Amino acid sequence: MSERVNVKKKSPAPDADKVSAAKASAALPALGAKEMLRFAWTQLTSMRTALFLLLLLAVAAVPGSLFPQRPANPSVVTQYIKDHPDYGKLLDSLQLYDVYSSVWFSAIYLLLFISLIGCVVPRAIAHYKAMRSQPPRTPKRLSRLPEYGTLVIPADAGIPASDAIHGAAGLLKKRGYRVEVRDADGERPSLGAERGLSKEVGNLVFHTSLIGVLVSVAIGGLFGYSGQRILVEGDTFVNTLVGYDQFTPGTNFQSSQLQPYSVQLDKFDITFDRESQGKFGQPIDFSAAVTTKENPDAPAKKETLKVNDPITLGGTSIYLTGNGYAPVVTIRDGAGNVAMQGPVVAKLQGDNYYSSVVIKVPDAKPDQLGFQGFFLPTAFVTEQGVSFSGDPDLFNPQLSLNSYYGDLGLDSGSPQNVFEIDVKDLTPLNARNLDAGGITLSPGTSYTLPDGKGSISFDGVKRYVGVDIHHNPGQLYALIFALLAVAGLILSLYVNRRRAWVRTGTHDDGRTMVEYGLLARGEDHRLAGEAAAIRTLLVREWGLTADPEQDGHRQEDSPQSQQTPSSLGDNGAGTPTPASPAGPEKDQ
Amino acid sequence: MPFGINETMGQYSELFMLLAAGTYTVAFIAFAWDLAKSSRALQAIDLKAAQAVEPAKVPAAVGAGNRAESSVGGPAGRAERPSSSAASGTPAGGGIVTAGADMKYSAARRAPARVAVALTVLGALIHAAGVVTRALGAGRVPWGNMYEFLTTGAFVAIAVFLLVLIRRDLRFLGTFVVGLAIIMLVAASVAYWTPVGHLVPALQSYWLIIHVSIAVLSSALFTLTFAMSALQLVQSHRQKTVAAGGEDKLGFMRLVPSALSLENLSYRINAIAFIGWTFTLMFGAIWAEKAWGRFWGWDTKEVWTFVIWVVYAGYLHARATRGWTGTRAAWLSIVGYLCVVFNFTIVNQFFNGLHSYSGL
């Protein structure tokens, strides 16, 4: 607004020049490199460019919501590219799966922030100067201001022009104005006053804080880290690199950053909705009882981890992000030895905790064993023989598996997904379409594999949780800057920057004539109210008979308002504009 | 969950919602009748006045005033940023009739409008009962799913409208706001009906109360400014047409203030709503940090909240950029609102996502 106008006027290339320069840019004569740079800089830091970049940023952010994004969902992206052979790859080369780290998105916001710095710095300097300088000089014709009024102090009141101006100055100071009295002992003393400089401060704080938020986010990306871990009841996680199932370090991460705290999952409880019809069986509460230790030697502490209620430990926060069932099995190999015993994490697949199960038994001898199937907490079978889970709770747990033997391919050293098994090179032992059929187990039962390959027993069911562990050192700063930004924004939108001037003079007949005018900088719909308030204060200060309508307030100005200090020369009776075409709304 | 489900209460709530929608429908008709009637009455008055009124002269002081002001360091005209297009539409622009700039109630009685407002108040009371019984039935705040967002959101929009009506005569927006509330209630009952139920754990947080209530409130304010910006475009077009000697085909727009006044009031409301939206964004980020461990992850919902924020930031900038006030700013305000609506429909999918998320 007006600030912008001022700054532009002060900037090396005045506004008019800039516009004509922009117009002529097509036919620009060869400019020196310096001029070109300067031209580019003024363009970049212009309000119009800022607006353009802002709108561009909004548009550029949209594709990220239309296409799957790698950072959130890498596997979905891979699938998407596979599903759209025609343009999937093309989108990838345009970085449409990494919108928010793409070259073009980064370019837009970096340009925006450069523009912002280029905007804020000169404005801050200009404002610093404005705060240190005196209020602007008294205009010749106060009557031209959007708010204008006059008062007359009777001769017998004994308040000469100089006293009146000091009285007015005191009043305005109390009202929060910075005041300068001019020419106090002269013929026409006047004062200039200004308030609301914090509006501009607010604006500067707001824009600067946005830079702060950006920097904080960058710091988080550099020094933060995050990881995931699945914990079955009874498991303990120790915060070291090997403790994580998955780990994403920031660019500058060092493993020494990890404090070796531990978290043991003692018990995990779920409350299911048994009340409402529509959502019967929907989980309504997850609660994980854990035992934590700050470090291996610290005392153990019992805590509860819930959704929306992370626990903090060793500079990290630990979040409950998932859960499921882990059937406990014992598998004996062909030699009769226990080749595997313990819980197997079942991966959620469908309604009511219908989950898939994969068991790999590399230690089984003479042949390695593999199992694949599903787990149902409450098993039902349709008439067509299709199994499904009728409830998320453990009313009728069932494990249905196919089995295989052969080489699991684990010895080659290449990492495998524990939730998937490649049965291509394995020989099936149990399956629905084989003579032996599939394996169906309920807790406490066991099954002997065909051909003396071993046996499997289903010992019981435990629950597991998935936890996310995050460390983001930039987070707190981002919050502080965001709060600062809001504070600045509120200041800049709701403080009104106003200027007021008062001029006094002594009439030939001894009366003291007073005129005042107000001007708002920026949007200010309460200027009229402020003028009225100041008028009331002045009237009270000088003990005048308060009849604002009768004397010379602008709206009531009439030709015969002889109280107008017409003799003051610069405010002849005819001059006051009948209506202020550009005044703020007078609605208060 | 501390409170149980009370399905009877939920059924009462649905009944109240239907009754409220019915009452609003009658109010809507009354508002529409008011527009039609007042525009006819005004037309008649105009006809009579047409000969008497000489077009107000452009005060010669416009130019001079600006010059004087620039001598004191800042144009006074900036106190009310004149929009490029509306400048030609101020009363000075040729005897076009618009409602008063201050949007204060005038002495003229508008019986249908009074009936309409009374009916809207009645509808709002019933609607409030519906929202409260919903909350009691579910034992929690009534904004946990699409049905509740729509019903509660419609109530907030109406309530904000009625509150503003106390101080400003915005009855010309009545058909729009009440019409929108009806659409929201109908959509809720038909497309998004959900019986009272518990919240999924992902939503069980006091941030739901803070974050969503501010979002709904800001959206209600954006709704008002959307309507005003749309009217501003129409009015500005009308003012230009008439100023150019064209025929005034949009008689009902006489009830609507000038494009410039619309722009100024909607700017002030948008400024409040923008701060509200800034809080929505921040609180959403804080909640996301609590729930998912990262305060920003460019999730669909976050993307659109951000886009809306940037568009309205653009709007505020536009109001300070030469050549971008007036019509262009109004378009930005409209685009911003369309994004709000879009975001709201995306919410639906988003909560499905959360659903599966909380299972693993």
Ligand code: HEM
């Ligand atoms: C990250 C990008 C930016 C955002 C989100 C942003 C946001 C905002 C917002 C919300 C306002 C309204 C607050 C107020 O009226 O004081 C504002 C005002 C302002 N901005 Fe920005 N801004 C950005 C970049 C810039 C840039 C690059 C410039 C300089 C070219 C700039 C210059 C201004 C000016 C001069 C105002 C005051 C206008 C007024 O008082 O209405 N902004 N900005």
